[in-house]
Amino acid sequence: MKFVKEQDWVLNHLNENNIRIIDCRYSLAEPEKGKKDYLIGHVPGAVFFDVEQDLSAPVGDHGGRHPLPDTAEFVRKLEAAGIGDDTTVIAYDSGEGQYAARFWWLLQYLGHEQAYVLDGGYSGWIVGDNPITKDIPNFEKAVFHVNFRSELMADVEEVREAVKKRDKILIDSREEKRFLGIEEPIDKKAGRIPGALNKPWMNGLQNNKYLPVEEQKQRFHDLDPESQIIVYCGSGITAVPNFLTLKEAGFKKVKLYVGSFSDWISYEENNIL
Incomplete structure (x- = not known):
């Protein structure tokens, strides 16, 4: 599939400098659960993006329950995560699909085509007996240019x-x-x-x-x-x-x-x- 990456592909590219993994785990019933789960363990090199805090703006009179995040603020977060114009980005959630897809769509909308979702999510990653870590990565700030689609x-x-x-x-x-x-x-x-x-x-x-x-x-x-x-x-x-x-x-x-x-x-x- 064009926008979906398999576990083996991600595993084989984990240590490449131009690859960035994004953890988007989230629970509507327990909004803090995603971050808690990330701290317990995540795909090596993964950076956490919260659905409410990072992928949405505060709720207003209109715009729905998850308005688009402020573009400038979102771009600053992308750049701080080491995501630049040439970075390949793979997002995952627990396996439901929708939260990783939210991140994927946001990057597509901002004109960043090298964005994908991890098939099976974190649950599939665990079932596949792939490596996990508690280490929180730090990356050199990148430059991300917006080209709205x-x-x-x-x-x-x-x-x-x-x-x-x-x-x-x-x-x-x-x-x-x-x-x-x-x-x-x-x-x-x-x-x-x-x-x-x-x-x-x-x-x-x-x-x-x-x-x-x-x-x-x-x-x-x-x-x-x-x-x-x-x-x-x-x-x-x-x-x-x-x-x-x-x-x-x-x-x-x-x-x-x-x-x-x-x-x-x-x-x-x-x-x-």
């Missing part, structure tokens, strides 16, 4: 137009119960954006590993590959595995609605089904 992101105005004109495909990446409005454990309102299709993000993985490209193509066989696609979820994180697998399946025009449903419902005038 605006074609990867949709905002609320574009989604409103898509709902009105029905000229783009909206994909709701949440599980079916939330999509149908039967159950809503997190957000203040239940339902979905009008016109959206349901493609649960977790169906693109099995045992914490991404399904092969041909199986991803089968997941999306009912979609027009020439259409503009906008993926969303609750807060813009679990939609990213769908973004990644759509790209793997050959879809060229895919955008992430970063604010997602939690942003959509923050506007009283927006309809929900």
Whole structure:
């Protein structure tokens, strides 16, 4: 797969100067757990990035539950981790897929194409009996230049137009119960954006590993590959595995609605089904 690295590849490149490993472990139920787990043990050379503190901005009136981080601040953190223009970056989480994918998408959006996710995550790394460490690495500060790829992101105005004109495909990446409005454990309102299709993000993985490209193509066989696609979820994180697998399946025009449903419902005038 183009954006997914296997354990063996990472193991064989661990000690290379232009390789950087990013630990993105996180628990919605226990936000501090990721950092605690990192301190207990991590992939050698891995730098920890917290989903709330590093990969998101503070929550405001709009923008959803995980707004994009401030670009300048995020870039400073990347540079402090030794990530520069020529650095190959591999992100991992516990194995769920969405948190590593969040980091991957952020780098893609900033124009850094040499970004990947570790298939199987940390749980797969452990099962593979690969080395771990408690050592906290230090790297020489790098220089990271931003080249925004605006074609990867949709905002609320574009989604409103898509709902009105029905000229783009909206994909709701949440599980079916939330999509149908039967159950809503997190957000203040239940339902979905009008016109959206349901493609649960977790169906693109099995045992914490991404399904092969041909199986991803089968997941999306009912979609027009020439259409503009906008993926969303609750807060813009679990939609990213769908973004990644759509790209793997050959879809060229895919955008992430970063604010997602939690942003959509923050506007009283927006309809929900």
